[in-house]
Amino acid sequence: MVTAVHVAESETDQLEDLCRAARTHRPYGEEHSTLHPDIWTALRSSPLPRAALPRYCGGLEWDVPRIVEAVRALAMADPSLGWAAAIHAPAGAFIARLEAETALTVCATDDSLPPLIAGSSAPVGSAEATGEHVRLRGTWPLVTSAPEMTMAALAAPDPQDGKTRWWFVPCSAVRVEDDWDAVGLRGSASCSVTCETLVPAGHSVRLTAPARLDLPLYRFPLYGLMSACIAAVAHATADRAVAAFRELTHTTQPRHAHATLAHLAPVQDAYALAVTRLSAAARFADTAVASAWSSALRGPVPDAExxxxxxxxxxxxxxxxxxxxxxxxxxxxxxxxxxxxxxxxWRDAAVASRHALVAARGRQLAGAQLLTGTAAGDL
Incomplete structure (x- = not known):
């Protein structure tokens, strides 16, 4: 019991140290379109890449609410770091869909640290069956942390049934394109990657398939975990905006006004509306995560949740x-x-809101399930 307490404290200390460093180096990402090298190093050795990784692969198997809150804390320090964490933390759960022996092979690294898994959800590649392998080829856009990842999870139609599968490809087999030029989340280095390589057919997963481990973390819907982490980054970014706006209204006096912005009725109206909207949306999201997690602790998560x-x-x-x-x-x-x-x-939140999991497609799938009961397999 004592050991468990010390481990938890160590993990918390690591995340706090990472947050402090991220706040210091945040301007670097804006200028260079990638996080500071020290931040990448600290992220790789932090608990986040192990958060959802199975224990037999050196993972931590954190509770879902803890994963989401850790992502939010990092995003408060730097949204680009939070975005990287929102991708890498849930990615550990991909491994739980592999056979144990295969998972250990995929997770093996030269430096004994867990793999830093990144990928693209767009099934734009092709996978051609070649004996016990597939020949995976294509160019995948928007792969967060592409220059720093150690393992790519790349989507393509399964050559057997045409359904989307994700293949695990070592970073040595991919080429990273230096093409990340988005207006927001600039430090996330979400570049395109290209590959043409042979991959063992067993080194692939279907993210909507049940995990091989019957544990609460892996009964929780994987796309739901990923979308909750993305929403946590957006939430933290808006919280930062609210705090910055409040400070600005108390220190800025318009040229033709007799008081600071805080005393102007339109500004007061805008602030009250913003904090109310954000608080309500955050409460709804927290409730949804808590409800699904409560169900996962007992068994399968119902389709409605x-x-x-x-x-x-x-x-x-x-x-x-x-x-x-x-x-x-x-x-x-x-x-x-x-x-x-x-x-x-404003820029960071605009980019975060455009991720496929939380944009129109995500809402459409949720609505389809709630209205017709036909989309559960994609949730």
Whole structure:
């Protein structure tokens, strides 16, 4: 029991140290379109890549609420770091869908650290059966942390049935394109990757298939976990915008006004609306995560809860983007300066809200399940 306490404290200390370093190096990502080298090193050795990894692969098997909260904490320090964590932390659960012997092979690394798994959800590659292997080829866009990953999970239609599978490819077999130029989350280094290589057919998973481990973490819907982590980044970004806006309103006095922005009725209205919207959306998302996790502790998560989880994550992500946009507008010319983080929050939230899991497609799947009961397999 004593050992468990010390491990938990060590993990917490590691995340706090990572947050402090991320706040210090945050401008580096904006300038170089990648996190500072020290942050990548700290992230790789932090608990996040092990959070959802099976224990027999050196993982931690954290509870889902803990994973989501850790991602949110990192995003409060730097949204780009939070975005990387939102991808890498859930990716450990991919491994739970492999046979144990295969999982150990896939997770083997030269430095004894867990793999840093990144990938692209777009099934834009091709997989051609070649004996016990497939020849995987294609170019996949928007692979977060591509220059730093040690393992790529790349999607392509299964040559047997045409359904999407994800193949695990070592970073040595892919070429990273230096093409990340988005307006927000610039430090996430979400570049395209290209490969043409042979991959053992068994080194692949279907993310909507049940995990081989019957544990609460792996009974929790994987796409739901991923979308909740993405929503946590958006939530943290909007919280940062709210705090920055509040500070700005108390220190800025418009040229033709007799008081600071905080005393102007339109600004007060915008602030109250923003915090109310964000609070309500965050509460809905927290409730959806808690409800699905409670069900996972007992057995399979009901389809209705899976749909609510996706809907709530999407709603929080979209609400966060709206809040950042509205506060940026309400700040007027005072918000355009880079010294104030409002413009970067606006950009980061806009990019986060466009991820496929929380954008229109995610809402459509949730709505289809809630209305017709036909989309559970994709949730």
């Amino acid at each position: 899976r749909a609510q989880l996706r809907a709530a994550s999407s709603h929080l992500s979209q609400t966060a983007a709206t809040v950042c946009q509205d506060l940026f507008e309400a700040a007027g010319s005072a918000g355009v300066h880079r010294a104030n983080i409002m413009e970067s929050c």
